[in-house]
Amino acid sequence: MCGIIGYVGAKNSVPFLIEGLKKLEYRGYDSAGLAVIEKDGVRRIRAVGKVAELEKAALLAHPQGCCGIGHTRWATHGKPSEENSHPHTDCSGEIVVVHNGIIENFLALKEKLLTLGHKFQSETDTEVIAHLIEENLKHVRAATDEERLFRAVMRTSNELQGAFAYGVLWSHTPQQIIGVKNQSPLVVGIGKGETFLASDVPAFLKYTNKALFLEDGQTVVLTPQSAQVYGMDGKEAKVKPTKISWDQKTAEKGGYAHFMLKEIYDQPQALEDTLRTARADFARILGLKTEDLRKIKKVYLVACGTAYHAALVGKYYLENFAGVTASVDLASEFKYRTIPPSKDTLCIAISQSGETADTLGAVKKAKDLGFKRLAICNVLGSGLTRACNSVFYTHCGPEISVASTKAFTSQIVSLYALAIFLGHASGNISQSVFNKLYKELMAVPKAVAETLxxxxxxxxxxxxxxxxxxxxxxxxxxxxxxxxxxxxxxxxxxxxxxxxxxxxxxxxxxxxxxxxxxxxxxxxxxxxxxxxxxxxxxxxxxxxxxxxxxxxxxxxxxxxxxxxxxxxxxxxxxxxxxxxxxxxxxxxxxxxxxxxxxxxxxxxxxxxxxxxx
Missing domain, CATH: 3.40.50.10490 (Glucose-6-phosphate isomerase like protein; domain 1)
Structure with missing residues (x-):
């Protein structure tokens, strides 16, 4: 999900950032933004919609700077809006961050930073990174600003939990970008007198085919002449560059022949990202109180196509673990058949895009019947998520191939998680049984990786x-x-x-x-x-x-x-x-x-x- 591009060199970074973001459009996004370091400080431009909208705004603003970062956002925390678009800044506006992934402990970090006087401008988890770096800069000492920023970023990364990759600019270090990788992709492009940071190779392949692929836990410091990689211990790590032999089209697919094949191989990470959500209190995630979960006696699952097959699997889970009666309907049939009204009923609507017309129609009928409505969906802000009382998001990132693969398996594990949490809340399964089932669920991403x-x-x-x-x-x-x-x-x-x-x-x-x-x-x-x-x-x-x-x-x-x-x-x-x-x-x-x-x-x-x- 999302796309990161960074440039540091001798030329104006803006054309490189815009072009890089265009090369990452295949990943899917809802907004875009960039930031460059100018003589007077950081200049930031953001826009909702396509990169073309950002390009128009950049042409009008005409930013100039040899060091910059850009981002296309796939919303996970906070609705698609200019305020929630990346890059995000600290209180001073001097530190700029772009980020992919999910910061699991962002609420706790945000509360801590608020008590320290920090003011937030967005709903995102990303913004805590910028404020945390600002706070840590107050407590580190070094001979140069470049070294200070590096130490502050290392301290910040140690406080973050989750899967993330992020890039950092600081107006005091106009010839430096720092990147951090932890369970989200990040790659460095090494050119002649210029260096690139990106979430994927296509962003810089036009300018260099020499790449450094970072490992989890590594931090990279980019200057126009170098890319130095460090491990979690702060010691420099030797990483050999890879020569990319792919053409541009193949590079977008990560070297795979088709997006479908890439997305089959994406499944372990998609499942891992989706299940991160299930590690918190499930009732809070769904916006339902535990006592409300206990009252649910009947569940209707509605979906179309591949999502309908996920719903059929979910029926077994709900009846076996949650002890509730579950009925599965094709959304196109649910809309037009007679549904007896019933109390304490939950309608679960499943859709990758959240815009499937038949599923939206079925949810409208469920609302008219007075049912509680839960969406299992991959797209924040979609029509389905707005039509339901609560949402469980599958964190698959964009699924480009028409044939669904990673969304399907993520829907299945979401339904499994829902079923065991419902079963635990209702007393249908004991704490010891729940613990066993939960442990088995969390082992699925690794098992899928072996299955590949x-x-x-x-x-x-x-x-x-x-x-x-x-x-x-x-x-x-x-x-x-x-x-x-x-x-x-x-x-x-x-x-x-x-x-x-x-x-x-x-x-x-x-x-x-x-x-x-x-x-x-x-x-x-x-x-x-x-x-x-x-x-x-x-x-x-x-x-x-x-x-x-x-x-x-x-x-x-x-x-x-x-x-x-x-x-x-x-x-x-x-x-x-x-x-x-x-x-x-x-x-x-x-x-x-x-x-x-x-x-x-x-x-x-x-x-x-x-x-x-």
Whole structure:
């Protein structure tokens, strides 16, 4: 999410900043801004909307300075507005900060700074960084201003909690930019007599292909002639430059062939960022009191497309952990069917964009029925977030590919978090059970990172099946919605005929479409339904199907006796296994589509956000 660009050299920095921000527009944003150090101090320009609006404002203001930073903002704290746009400053206006990520302890830091007399101008978590550096500058001593700023930034970073990357300017050091990386991307471009700081390579690739990729916990000090990297201990770290061989278009995708593939690989970080929110008091996040959570007896989940499949998974979570009756509706159907009024009812609306017309219509109906409304959404300030009483944000950053991947898995973990917190609040699950479930949930990002290692196996497998006219996906229990999602993903980007079924249903009709060579992908982790899935495999194989098992290490050997190919994913708890299983199906859809030569990121007839009925 967001985009950072910094320049220090011999030329006016503004054209470099504007051009760099344009190269980062693919990341998604709602506002943009820049700041440069002029002879009389810092000059800051910000605008809501596209970089073109910022460019117009900069042409009118005509700032001049050889050291500057810019930013495109994807709102996480505070609505999209000029006041909340980056860069942010301290009380004096001499320190300027741009930042990506989330400062988890910003409220505590802000309260501390307010008591010290600091005055804030925005709703963002970022602004605390500028004020904290200002405060720390009062307490560090050094021979030069450059060294003072470095020490103040190091002290500041040690006080911050969360995932962040930020860049700093100070009017007293007009030939220096400092950058800090911690779990958010930050890269340095090394030119001739000029140096760049950016969140991604495309921002400076036109001017240099020599890059330093920072590691977590590292701080970099940029001048026109150098980029010195330091570890958390303050000691200089030797980082070898990398020569970038990508072209501009490939660079925007981080070296991946398509945004979809990049976003599959983004999932561990997207899940980690989303779950940070679940580490605080959940009732406070949702804007609901604990006693209100206890009163909820019925839940309606409404969504469309991929989000609908996440809702189907959420139904299992809510009924199992929270002990509430849950009903799942396609938003387009919910709007027009008769819904009996009921007390103590919560409507959960799920949408990546928050602008899906059918989902907005369903929420309006829920409001008319007097239901409480919760949005699970990725875009702050969207129509859905404004139409609901409370919001749980998935922190995925922009999802560029039409086919949703990281938003889907983030929606699933959000629903899991909601279900266990509801269950704990209502007394349906004990403290010890909650602690166990919570620990398992927090381990998911690492497990998904391990699951990404299966890409080669899936890629190799698709060579055998990509030309098939029909594909079948089977799952049971909480993996049944994942079978539906696997079929949808394949249809979306390969244009192949694909269907998902509950495995127990194939003998009630669907088995008639299985004939010799039909690829059947069976989700069968080693759990209490494993034997049932073995039987389903045998039934399909008896009709000549090419059967592929997505299983776990303990199930591979047995699955091999009734399937033609096995894809092995890590073992997770029963209700979190779908988050890992779906990664295999995302890779499967991607590689079938790639072998067929499809337009993967922008498949025919589809739009990322469906804003009409």
């Amino acid at each position: 290692n299966i890409e080669y196996d899936v890629r190799h497998l698709t060579r055998k099946v990509y030309k098939a006219p029909r594909f079948i996906f089977l799952g049971r229990n909480v993996d049944f919605p994942i079978a539906l999602e696997g079929a949808l993903k394949l249809k979306e980007i390969s244009y192949s005929c694909a269907e998902g079924f509950a495995a127990g249903e194939i003998k009630h009709g669907p088995i008639s479409v299985i004939d010799k060579g039909t690829p059947v992908v069976v989700l069968m982790p080693k759990n209490h339904l494993f034997d049932k899935m073995l039987s389903a495999c045998q039934e399909c194989r008896a009709r000549g199907a090419f059967v592929v098992a997505v299983t776990t290490p303990d199930g591979k050997a047995e699955a091999a006796t009734v399937t033609d190919k096995q894809i092995v994913v890590p073992q997770a708890s029963e209700y979190l296994q779908p988050v890992l299983d779906v990664v295999a199906l995302q890779f499967f859809a991607y590689w079938v589509a790639k072998r067929l030569g499809r337009d993967i990121d922008q498949p025919r007839n589809l739009a990322k956000s469906v804003t009409v009925e």
